[in-house]
Amino acid sequence: MNAPVETPLLGRPLLEMRQVTQTYSLARPTLLGTRPSLTVLDHIDFDVRPGEAVGLVGESGSGKTTLTRILTGMEKPREGHVFYNGADIWDGDGERWRTFRRSVQVVMQNPRSSLDPRMRIGVSLLEPLRSLKIEGDHATRVFEVLDQVGLSRQALERYPHEFSGGQLQRIAIARALMPGPKVLIADEPVSALDVSIQAQVLNLLKDLVNNLGLSLVFIAHDLSVVAYTTSRVSVMSAGKIVEVGKPMDLFVRPQAEATRNLVGAILTVESGLAGNALA
Amino acid sequence: MTGTQLNALEVKNLVVHNTALTAVRGLDFTLPAGGRMGLVGESGSGKTLTALALMGLLPMGWQANGTVHHDGVDLIAQSDRALSSRRGRTISMVFQDPLSSLDPVRRIGVQVSSVIRRHTNVGKREAESQTIELFRQMSLPRPEQLMRAYPHEISGGQRQRIMIAMALACYPQLIIADEPTTALDVTVQKQVLRILNAAVKDRGCALMMITHDLPIIAAMCDTVAVMYAGRIVEMGPVAEVFRNPRHHYTKGLLDSQPTMDNIALDGSSRLASIPGMVPPLHSLPAGCAFHPRCAAATEACMTRVPPLDDGSRRTACWHPIEASVAMVTA
Numbered sequence: 001m002n003a004p005v006e007t008p009l010l011g012r013p014l015l016e017m018r019q020v021t022q023t024y025s026l027a028r029p030t031l032l033g034t035r036p037s038l039t040v041l042d043h044i045d046f047d048v049r050p051g052e053a054v055g056l057v058g059e060s061g062s063g064k065t066t067l068t069r070i071l072t073g074m075e076k077p078r079e080g081h082v083f084y085n086g087a088d089i090w091d092g093d094g095e096r097w098r099t100f101r102r103s104v105q106v107v108m109q110n111p112r113s114s115l116d117p118r119m120r121i122g123v124s125l126l127e128p129l130r131s132l133k134i135e136g137d138h139a140t141r142v143f144e145v146l147d148q149v150g151l152s153r154q155a156l157e158r159y160p161h162e163f164s165g166g167q168l169q170r171i172a173i174a175r176a177l178m179p180g181p182k183v184l185i186a187d188e189p190v191s192a193l194d195v196s197i198q199a200q201v202l203n204l205l206k207d208l209v210n211n212l213g214l215s216l217v218f219i220a221h222d223l224s225v226v227a228y229t230t231s232r233v234s235v236m237s238a239g240k241i242v243e244v245g246k247p248m249d250l251f252v253r254p255q256a257e258a259t260r261n262l263v264g265a266i267l268t269v270e271s272g273l274a275g276n277a278l279a
Numbered sequence: 280m281t282g283t284q285l286n287a288l289e290v291k292n293l294v295v296h297n298t299a300l301t302a303v304r305g306l307d308f309t310l311p312a313g314g315r316m317g318l319v320g321e322s323g324s325g326k327t328l329t330a331l332a333l334m335g336l337l338p339m340g341w342q343a344n345g346t347v348h349h350d351g352v353d354l355i356a357q358s359d360r361a362l363s364s365r366r367g368r369t370i371s372m373v374f375q376d377p378l379s380s381l382d383p384v385r386r387i388g389v390q391v392s393s394v395i396r397r398h399t400n401v402g403k404r405e406a407e408s409q410t411i412e413l414f415r416q417m418s419l420p421r422p423e424q425l426m427r428a429y430p431h432e433i434s435g436g437q438r439q440r441i442m443i444a445m446a447l448a449c450y451p452q453l454i455i456a457d458e459p460t461t462a463l464d465v466t467v468q469k470q471v472l473r474i475l476n477a478a479v480k481d482r483g484c485a486l487m488m489i490t491h492d493l494p495i496i497a498a499m500c501d502t503v504a505v506m507y508a509g510r511i512v513e514m515g516p517v518a519e520v521f522r523n524p525r526h527h528y529t530k531g532l533l534d535s536q537p538t539m540d541n542i543a544l545d546g547s548s549r550l551a552s553i554p555g556m557v558p559p560l561h562s563l564p565a566g567c568a569f570h571p572r573c574a575a576a577t578e579a580c581m582t583r584v585p586p587l588d589d590g591s592r593r594t595a596c597w598h599p600i601e602a603s604v605a606m607v608t609a
Binding site: 059060164165166167194195196197198199200202203206221222223224225227228251261262264265266267268269270271272273275277278 | 551
C-alpha cells in the first residue's frame with residue numbers, strides 16, 4: 001500500500017465509506033447444503049472531499065459497480081458505514097436520508113436507458129425536484145442548469161430520441177444537477193459516446209468541479225480517461241482497493257499488479273505507430 | 280481486370296442507401312492482398328454499413344450500389360447463394376459482440392468445425408482436429424475441453440478468440456473486423472488484438488479493421504481511411520495521416536485523445552474537443568459535411584463537396600492543413 005496521498009486543504013471528507021464489506025449469498029450447491037457466499041467488497045475505505053475529483057478504476061468484476069451502488073445508497077452494505085457530511089446515511093431519520101439523496105447524484109453510462117423515452121426533456125429534468133419534494137422556482141432552476149451544461153432552451157420541448165448520445169449525456173448530467181448536489185458520481189459516463197464527443201463531456205465534468213465546486217467520483221475501466229479527469233485515483237481488484245495515488249504516479253510507478261495491468265493495457269497512437277504496442 | 284488478383288478488395292463508388300437515407304455516399308479504395316487497412320469513423324459515419332455491404336449482409340431495406348471487386352468477382356452483383364458460399368471461405372467477418380454472434384445452444388467445437396466442413400472437403404474427425412489446432416493458435420486454454428463447452432461457459436475474451444478462429448478457419452483472403460475489442464475488458468483487449476494481429480500475419484490475409492479507436496488502427500494497420508458522414512475525408516499511410524493530419528476532422532480526433540501530457544497536469548488540463556455533433560443522416564449539411572464543426576470553413580465549404588484528391592495521401596478538404604502548419608500546432 002502506498003503512503004496516503006496528501007490532499008491540499010480540502011477539509012473533511014464529504015462522502016466516505018469506512019470498512020465496507022459486501023457479500024452476496026449464492027445458490028445452494030446441493031438441496032441440503034449451506035449457501036456459499038461471495039465477498040464482492042472487502043473492507044473498503046473510500047472518500048471524496050469538497051471540490052475534489054477522485055477516480056476509481058478496475059477491470060470488470062473488480063467491484064466497481066457494487067461500490068457505486070453502495071456509495072449512492074442504492075444498496076446497503078452488510079458491514080461498515082457510509083457517511084455523508086459526517087453522518088451515517090443508514091442510521092438516521094428521513095430528513096438525513098433526504099439530504100443525502102439531494103446531495104449525491106449519479107450519472108450512468110448509457111443516457112439512452114437512463115432517460116424515459118416518452119417524457120419530454122423538460123419533464124425529465126423536473127422529475128428529481130418532484131420526487132425529492134424540493135420547493136422553489138423550478139423554471140429558473142431548469143434554465144440555470146441548461147446553461148451550466150451548455151444546452152439550449154429548445155431542448156426542453158423535445159424527446160430523448162431527437163438527441164445524439166453526447167447531448168443525451170449532457171441532459172443526464174443536467175438532471176443530476178437539478179437538485180443542487182454537492183457530489184456527482186459518474187459511472188463510465190463516456191464509454192458509450194463517440195470519440196469526438198467524449199472530450200466534450202470530460203471537459204464539462206471538469207468545468208462543473210472547477211466552477212461549481214462540485215465533488216466528482218469518476219468510475220471507469222480506462223485509466224487514461226480517469227487520470228485525465230481526476231487528481232486522485234483508487235485502483236480496485238477483486239473487491240479490494242489495492243492502490244491509491246496521483247494519476248501520474250500510477251502511470252510512472254505502478255505498485256500493485258492490477259495497476260500495472262491497467263497501465264499496460266493502454267494503447268496510444270504513438271505507441272501504436274512505434275510498432276511495439278502489441279509486442 | 281488488371282491488378283484484381285493482387286488486390287483483396289477494389290471498391291469503386293460504393294453507395295449504401297435505403298428508400299429515405301443514403302448512409303454511404305461513394306467510397307473508392309483498394310486494399311492490396313495481405314494489406315491492413317483501418318476504417319475510422321464515429322457512429323453514423325457509415326463504417327459498419329460499408330462492412331455489411333461488402334459481406335452482403337445489409338439489413339432489410341438497405342441496398343448497395345457500385346462495384347466491389349474481390350477474388351475476381353463483383354460482390355455487389357453476386358446472388359445471395361454465391362455470397363453465402365463465399366462468406367467464411369474467401370472473406371469473413373468478426374463482429375463486435377461475440378456473445379450474440381455465437382449460437383448459445385450449440386457446443387463451440389461444433390460451431391467452429393461446421394464452418395470448416397461447409398467450405399472444405401474434410402470429414403468430421405479432420406475438421407475437429409483442425410479446430411483444436413486453431414484453438415491452440417489462438418492461445419486458448421485446454422482446446423480439447425473447449426470443444427465441448429457452450430458459449431456462456433467461457434469469458435468474453437475467449438469468445439472473441441473463438442470468433443477469430445472461426446473467421447480464419449478456411450484461410451480467407453480478407454478478414455473484416457468490426458470493433459472486435461470494444462465489448463471486451465481493457466486488460467483483455469490487447470491480448471485479443473495481439474492474437475488477431477499474429478494470425479492475420481501468419482496467413483498473409485488482408486485485414487480491414489473498423490473502429491473508432493485510433494490507437495488500435497495505429498498498432499494494427501498500414502493504411503487508414505477516415506470516414507465522416509458517409510464519405511472518406513482522409514486516407515493514406517497510418518504514420519503519415521496520424522503524425523501529420525491534413526483534414527481538420529482527423530486532427531480534431533487525434534487532439535481529443537488523452538495523452539501523458541494531459542495526465543501529467545493532475546487533472547488541471549483541458550482536452551481539445553471538436554465542437555458540435557455528428558450530423559444525423561436525414562439532415563446532412565450541404566457542401567463539406569464537416570463544415571459546421573470546422574474552424575477553417577469558408578463559403579466554398581458550405582456549398583461545394585470537396586473531392587478526395589488522388590495520390591497516396593488523399594484528402595477531401597478545400598483548406599487542408601499544410602504540413603508546416605501542422606508541425607507548429609503539434
